[in-house]
Amino acid sequence: xxxRNMSMSGVVDLxxxxxxxxxxxxxxxxxxxxxxxxxxxxxxxxxxxxxxDEAGFExxxxxxxxxxxxxxxxxxxxxxxCKQLSPLLERxxxxxxxxxxxxxxxxxxxxxxxxxxxxxxxxxxxxxxxGQALPLFQGAAGEAQIRQTLDQLxxxxxxxxGLTGLVVDPDAEPGGGAQAPEAAPVGPYDALLExxxxxxxxxxxxGAVQAYKNVLADDPGNSEAKLGLxxxxxxxxxxxxxxxxxxxxxxxxxxxxxxxxxxxxxxxVGGHVEDAFGRLIETVGRTAGDERDAVRMRLLExxxxxxxxxxxxxxxxxxxxxxxx
Numbered sequence: 001x002x003x004r005n006m007s008m009s010g011v012v013d014l015x016x017x018x019x020x021x022x023x024x025x026x027x028x029x030x031x032x033x034x035x036x037x038x039x040x041x042x043x044x045x046x047x048x049x050x051x052x053d054e055a056g057f058e059x060x061x062x063x064x065x066x067x068x069x070x071x072x073x074x075x076x077x078x079x080x081x082c083k084q085l086s087p088l089l090e091r092x093x094x095x096x097x098x099x100x101x102x103x104x105x106x107x108x109x110x111x112x113x114x115x116x117x118x119x120x121x122x123x124x125x126x127x128x129x130x131g132q133a134l135p136l137f138q139g140a141a142g143e144a145q146i147r148q149t150l151d152q153l154x155x156x157x158x159x160x161x162g163l164t165g166l167v168v169d170p171d172a173e174p175g176g177g178a179q180a181p182e183a184a185p186v187g188p189y190d191a192l193l194e195x196x197x198x199x200x201x202x203x204x205x206x207g208a209v210q211a212y213k214n215v216l217a218d219d220p221g222n223s224e225a226k227l228g229l230x231x232x233x234x235x236x237x238x239x240x241x242x243x244x245x246x247x248x249x250x251x252x253x254x255x256x257x258x259x260x261x262x263x264x265x266x267x268x269v270g271g272h273v274e275d276a277f278g279r280l281i282e283t284v285g286r287t288a289g290d291e292r293d294a295v296r297m298r299l300l301e302x303x304x305x306x307x308x309x310x311x312x313x314x315x316x317x318x319x320x321x322x323x324x325x
Contacts (some may be wrong), residue, residue: 042169049090052103054110061103065128068165069157070101071136072126074119076108081140082123088143092150098166099154127153130161152309159223189215189222196228205236230304238269257283257291261298268302276302277316284323296320
């Protein structure tokens with residue numbers, strides 16, 4: 001099975017926005033189907049670390065990633081750093097108690113998977129979340145760094161895809177599982193969120209904006225609706241815009257806040273995250289009063305699109321603070 005999109009979250013374009021929404025919907029459908037078939041019960045701690053080969057990749061990694069983030073450890077018997085990293089990953093996986101699953105892949109026996117993930121050297125650690133693959137790190141890493149990476153991975157899984165992990169029962173038999181819990185009741189906003197996803201798929205960004213606003217009107221803290229609204233509004237703003245004309249005006253009018261804001265939107269939709277942030281931070285330094293406030297507010301909106309935990313957002317927040325003060 002060909003692994004999915006290998007990019008980290010935060011690079012925004014039409015395909016990425018749709019992929020994230022579709023992946024979440026598919027994850028929810030897969031969890032519902034698993035519950036219907038009597039799966040999804042408790043697992044033993046031994047079931048949290050599994051050996052995976054090419055034949056079982058779809059079942060053991062892609063399908064399981066709709067329940068829990070799956071960390072992939074690419075290793076080989078002859079790899080000395082692997083002998084230090086792999087036991088550490090196994091121990092941490094058990095400590096995280098069902099919030100992640102560790103899939104170990106021997107590259108010597110699974111050359112096709114190694115090629116599909118574009119691995120140049122081992123150890124290499126990837127993750128799959130709701131069917132979406134992303135690189136974590138390559139080579140040896142310290143425990144503190146690994147814990148921080150896993151914490152971020154779990155947060156992404158929970159906030160963007162609703163992955164709550166596996167139920168671990170120390171008394172469960174390895175490879176068995178306790179009786180499946182009852183399926184969680186459908187949330188009150190699922191229909192509205194699904195309508196927003198369908199509107200995005202149809203290119204009806206105005207409809208998606210309204211659907212997300214309807215959720216936030218009743219539940220202002222709904223993280224999925226906040227993210228979706230920021231993305232849908234961005235796509236709505238750039239719809240029908242002439243990119244060449246906007247970029248020409250932006251180059252000719254560096255002091256024009258409105259033109260720079262429009263150009264930053266295009267930068268972000270095209271995946272040029274640092275360019276979008278840098279453009280607006282520079283514009284903050286060139287403007288004052290209401291124009292400066294407008295630029296600052298748009299920058300904060302773009303932070304929402306990319307995600308507060310993205311390193312580029314963190315760096316841009318520091319740069320914005322320096323520009324303001």
